Every structure is written in C-alpha cells, then in structure tokens.
Amino acid sequence: xxxxxxxxxxxxxxxxxxxxxxxxxxxxxxxxxxxxxxxxxxxxxxxxxxxxxxxxxxxxxxxxxxxxxxxxxxxxxxxxxxxxxxxxxxxxxxxxxxxxxxxxxxxxxxxxxxxxxxxxxxxxxxxxxxxxxxxxxxxxxxxxxxxxxxxxxxxxxxxxxxxxxxxxxxxxxxxxxxxxxxxxxxxxxxxxxxxxxxxxxxxxxxxxxxxxxxxxxxxxxxxxxxxxxxxxxxxxxxxxxxxxxxxxxxxxxxxxxxxxxxxxxxxxxxxxxxxxxxxxxxxxxxxxxxxxxxxxxxxxxxxxxxxxxxxxxxxxxxxxxxxxxxxxxxxxxxxxxxxxxxxxxxxxxxxxxxxxxxxxxxxxxxxxxxxxxxxxxxxxxxxxxxxxxxxxxxxxxxxxxxxxxxxxxxxxxxxxxxxxxxxxxxxxxxxxxxxxxxxxxxxxxxxxxxxxxxxxx
Numbered sequence: 001x002x003x004x005x006x007x008x009x010x011x012x013x014x015x016x017x018x019x020x021x022x023x024x025x026x027x028x029x030x031x032x033x034x035x036x037x038x039x040x041x042x043x044x045x046x047x048x049x050x051x052x053x054x055x056x057x058x059x060x061x062x063x064x065x066x067x068x069x070x071x072x073x074x075x076x077x078x079x080x081x082x083x084x085x086x087x088x089x090x091x092x093x094x095x096x097x098x099x100x101x102x103x104x105x106x107x108x109x110x111x112x113x114x115x116x117x118x119x120x121x122x123x124x125x126x127x128x129x130x131x132x133x134x135x136x137x138x139x140x141x142x143x144x145x146x147x148x149x150x151x152x153x154x155x156x157x158x159x160x161x162x163x164x165x166x167x168x169x170x171x172x173x174x175x176x177x178x179x180x181x182x183x184x185x186x187x188x189x190x191x192x193x194x195x196x197x198x199x200x201x202x203x204x205x206x207x208x209x210x211x212x213x214x215x216x217x218x219x220x221x222x223x224x225x226x227x228x229x230x231x232x233x234x235x236x237x238x239x240x241x242x243x244x245x246x247x248x249x250x251x252x253x254x255x256x257x258x259x260x261x262x263x264x265x266x267x268x269x270x271x272x273x274x275x276x277x278x279x280x281x282x283x284x285x286x287x288x289x290x291x292x293x294x295x296x297x298x299x300x301x302x303x304x305x306x307x308x309x310x311x312x313x314x315x316x317x318x319x320x321x322x323x324x325x326x327x328x329x330x331x332x333x334x335x336x337x338x339x340x341x342x343x344x345x346x347x348x349x350x351x352x353x354x355x356x357x358x359x360x361x362x363x364x365x366x367x368x369x370x371x372x373x374x375x376x377x378x379x380x381x382x383x384x385x386x387x388x389x390x391x392x393x394x395x396x397x398x399x400x401x402x403x404x405x406x407x408x409x410x411x412x413x414x415x416x417x418x419x420x421x422x423x424x425x426x427x428x429x430x431x432x433x434x435x436x437x438x439x440x441x442x443x444x445x446x447x448x449x450x451x452x453x454x455x456x457x
Contacts, residue, residue, distance in 0.1 A: 003029060004027075005032050005093065005094045005095050006019075006022065006034070006094060006095065006097070006098065007034050007093075007097040008033060008035045008098045009100065010035075010037065010099065011036070011037035011039075011100075012044020012045055012100065012102055013043070013044060013060065014102065014364025014381060015098070015363070016035070016042070016064045017378050018363050018384060021378070022388070022389075023073070025386075032403060033072075034073075034094075035074065035075040036085060037076070037077045038080045038081065039078070040418045040426070040447060040450040041077060041418075041450060042075060042423060044102055045104070046060050046061055046064065047061070048126075048127060048130045049104075049130065051126075051129070051130075051157040051160065052174045071420075075418075076406065077423065077454070078415070078416060078447075078451055079410065081329060082329060084413060084415045084417075085409070086330070089409065091398065092400060093398050093399075093409075094396065096359045096361060097359065097361065098346075098361040099332060099341055099366055100364045102326070102365045102370075103324040103327075104123055104327065105324065105325040105327055106121030106122055107320075107323035107325045108325075109322050113280030116286060117287045118140070118143065118318065119288055119317070119318045121319075122154050122155070122158055122319055122321035123324060126158070128178065129174070129182075130443075131443040133445055139178075141185040141186075141187070142316065143288075143316035144188050144189065145316060145317075146189070146317045146318070147313065147317070148162070148190060148191065148318075148321060149318065150192075150194065150320065150321030150323075151192070151195075151196070151273075152201075152203055154324075155321035156203050156208065156211060159269060160210060160214065163187070163214060163217050164182075165214075165216060165267075166182035168215055169182065170437075170439070172440070173439065173441045175442065188268065189267070190267070190268070191272060192272065193275040193277060193291070193293055194271075195275065195276045196273065196274070196304055197225065198226065198232075198245065198246060198249050199231075199232035199246065200232070200235070201273075203245075204241070208249075214269070216265045216266050216267060217265050217268070218255075218256070218264070218268045219271070220269065220270040221253055221259075222271075223259055225271075229300075274296045275293040275295065276293055276295075276296050276304070277291070277292075277293055278310060279292040280292075281312070288316055288318050289315075289316070290312050290313060290315060292312050293310070293313075294306050294310050294311075295309040295310075295311065324365070326338075326369070326370075333348060333349060333357060333360075334351065335351070339370075341366050343361075345384070346363055346367055346388075347384075348360035348362055358391070359394070363380050363381045363385075368380060416451050422453075422456070426454045429444065429453050430442060430443055
C-alpha cells in the first residue's frame with residue numbers, strides 16, 4: 001500500500017489537529033507524519049499566546065497532548081524551517097507539507113507617535129508574560145497610566161495582566177521573572193480604547209466578566225457611551241452574546257467608580273468606547289506622554305464616523321492590540337498585504353500566477369488570517385486535509401522517504417532537536433518545579449535550558 005510521508009511545519013493546535021484529522025480520515029493509503037516546531041516545546045499559541053490566568057483555555061492542551069501521546073506522530077522541536085530544514089529538504093523526503101505556522105506578529109496601527117519609546121505591540125508583551133524563550137527576560141513596566149488600543153480578547157488579556165495585582169497571579173504558571181516585573185509595576189490606571197460602541201465589541205462575555213472580578217480594581221465606564229442607536233439595540237435584542245456583554249456593562253454602571261467617581265480601589269480600569277486612535281503624544285525625550293482619540297458615532301451602516309471632537313489622556317505607555325499578522329516563510333508564497341500564505345481552501349497558490357503549487361498546503365491562521373477560535377481551527381484543518389487526500393496524483397515523489405532520513409539529516413547539521421520523549425521530560429520538570437509552591441507548573445524560560453532538559457543533558 002502507498003504511504004503518504006507528510007511534513008507539518010508548526011506544532012500548535014492547527015498543525016496537531018491537521019495530523020489527527022488525517023490519521024482518522026478514510027483513505028486508501030498509509031500515513032507517516034513528522035511535525036516540525038521551531039520552539040523546543042509544542043502547542044504554539046496555547047502555550048505562548050494565552051494569559052497564564054486562563055486555565056480553561058489551557059485545558060485545550062489536554063486534548064492536544066492526547067493526540068501526540070498516541071505515538072503515531074513524530075515531533076522534531078527546536079528545528080527552524082528555512083534554516084535547519086529547507087523546502088528542498090522536504091521535497092527530497094516527503095510527499096507534501098502543510099504549513100501551520102500561525103500568526104505571531106502584531107498588525108500595524110498607522111498613527112503618529114506609534115513608534116515612540118513606551119509604545120508596544122500586544123504580541124511582544126504576551127510573549128514576555130508567557131515566558132517565550134526568544135524574548136528578553138525583562139519588560140519596562142514603569143508607567144502609572146497605560147493605554148490599550150483594541151476591543152478584542154487579546155486587548156482584554158493585556159489589560160487584565162496589567163491591572164491585576166501580581167500576587168493574584170501566583171497560583172498560575174507565571175514565570176518568576178514575569179511575577180517580579182509585574183510586582184514592581186507602579187500602574188494605577190489602565191485605559192482601553194475601542195473605535196465602536198459596547199454592542200460592537202469583539203471580546204467574549206467570559207473575558208469581559210473576568211475583568212470585573214479583579215481584586216482591588218475599580219471598573220470605570222462612562223455613561224455617554226451607552227446612548228444606544230437602533231442598530232445597537234437590535235444587536236442586543238437579537239444576539240445572546242451581545243446581550244450578556246451589555247448586561248455586564250450595565251451592572252458596572254451601578255458600581256462606585258462609574259464616570260470615575262466614588263471608587264476606592266488602588267487601581268482603575270477605564271473602558272472608553274466610540275474612541276478612534278488619532279495620535280500617540282511624545283515628550284522631548286521621545287517617550288510616550290499621552291494618547292489622543294476622536295469621539296466617533298454610529299454611521300447608520302454598521303460602521304462609525306468621526307465627530308470632530310478630540311480628547312487627550314495622559315499616559316506613559318501604549319499597547320496596540322489590533323490584531324496579529326502572519327510572517328513569510330523562506331521559498332513559500334506569501335501575501336504581504338493580508339499576512340497569509342495565498343491558498344484556495346488550503347491548497348497553496350503561486351504568488352505570481354495564482355496557480356496551484358503542488359505539494360504545498362496551509363492551515364490555521366497562516367491560511368485564513370488571525371480570526372476564529374479553536375473550533376474554527378479544526379474545521380479549517382478538515383478542509384485542507386480533504387484536498388491533500390484528493391490530490392494524491394500531484395504529490396511530490398521524494399528521493400528518500402525513509403523515516404531514518406530526517407534524524408540523520410538533522411544530526412549531520414548539528415541541530416539539537418527535541419522529540420516527544422524530550423517534551424515529556426520538560427513537562428515533568430516544569431510540573432515538579434511548581435509542586436513545592438502548590439502551582440500547576442513553573443515554566444522553564446531560557447531556550448538552551450529547555451533543550452538541555454528535553455535532551456536529558
């Protein structure tokens with residue numbers, strides 16, 4: 001029987017789900033799958049893109065672990081595509097490749113001052129507080145007043161981590177250097193800005209509700225933002241999720257602290273709706289000194305229009321959380337405008353001609369952009385895998401499809417790769433670090449230490 005030798009680049013949910021779906025699919029051939037991951041540990045953004053105080057979402061790891069632990073998928077961690085293994089290598093040893101590399105860069109926000117010192121992208125900050133091995137160990141938490149731009153779940157994650165007292169993060173897997181940095185933060189006020197109204201936000205009710213449960217943090221909302229137009233009222237009446245969000249916000253309006261009056265907490269979290277970013281103000285040292293926004297209003301067509309009223313809020317730091325963006329891969333077609341690999345239902349298209357590029361596939365955020373939750377990732381992978389199965393006639397014909405070829409190639413190049421057994425070793429080590437302190441785990445952060453533990457060195 002024919003065997004499909006498949007490489008998957010990226011061991012986050014998208015890559016692991018694609019492997020699992022293919023192995024369970026009806027097909028007339030055997031399958032042998034190798035996962036390549038540039039980090040020493042698997043799970044991608046579930047490990048390095050979800051706030052540490054979100055154990056419910058971290059529970060996704062349990063499902064991913066079950067897939068890997070079956071033992072029918074090989075994983076090569078600490079292997080960078082384009083450097084340690086190339087597209088030519090994959091063509092030499094596999095019939096096809098699925099790229100599942102996600103989207104880890106920050107989308108741009110094109111306003112004056114956005115590049116000032118003290119202005120940051122959400123992705124970089126999330127990587128820092130999640131203990132990503134490739135970012136600096138320290139973060140400049142010196143601002144008393146902070147602006148967060150965006151109305152999605154990532155914006156709320158950042159807001160919550162900034163406003164929450166560091167001691168309340170101790171039960172989580174927060175790395176020690178992150179705890180110490182947040183503990184020393186002088187922050188008193190976090191301002192969140194969104195262009196549209198409360199009925200048009202992109203975050204989920206659960207994320208929003210969690211904000212209101214923070215200890216010693218007053219929620220500040222502004223009555224002027226709740227003068228709903230007909231479209232907003234219709235959205236609240238017809239959409240259960242929007243209705244819950246409105247209920248939470250309306251409850252906050254009755255608390256002390258609304259309109260910035262009567263609060264007693266040491267920190268305040270301000271939600272500003274109908275606020276279009278205009279400028280980041282910069283002082284003579286080149287550092288963030290304020291945030292300018294224009295009040296907006298509904299335009300009657302589902303969008304917003306400017307009112308011509310501009311306001312300034314003194315802040316010393318700005319975090320933009322306006323979306324993630326994909327990164328190009330060596331020798332792989334890439335759409336610079338949309339930050340994705342150009343594709344038709346997961347079949348990669350040549351950038352110059354829009355024709356099929358046989359053997360190349362994509363799934364997850366690098367395929368469709370950074371939208372949707374874990375459930376979307378599964379259906380996304382099913383679509384890609386269906387084409388892969390049906391495209392058997394256009395698979396590559398590798399010179400050496402033997403499973404021994406890849407370990408030999410990586411060894412010859414001096415790549416210190418990690419495997420599934422190594423991940424189990426690192427996993428157990430992190431769990432053991434957390435046990436004396438009653439924590440689920442304490443992450444190992446330095447890459448060389450992760451690799452050494454994984455390889456038993």
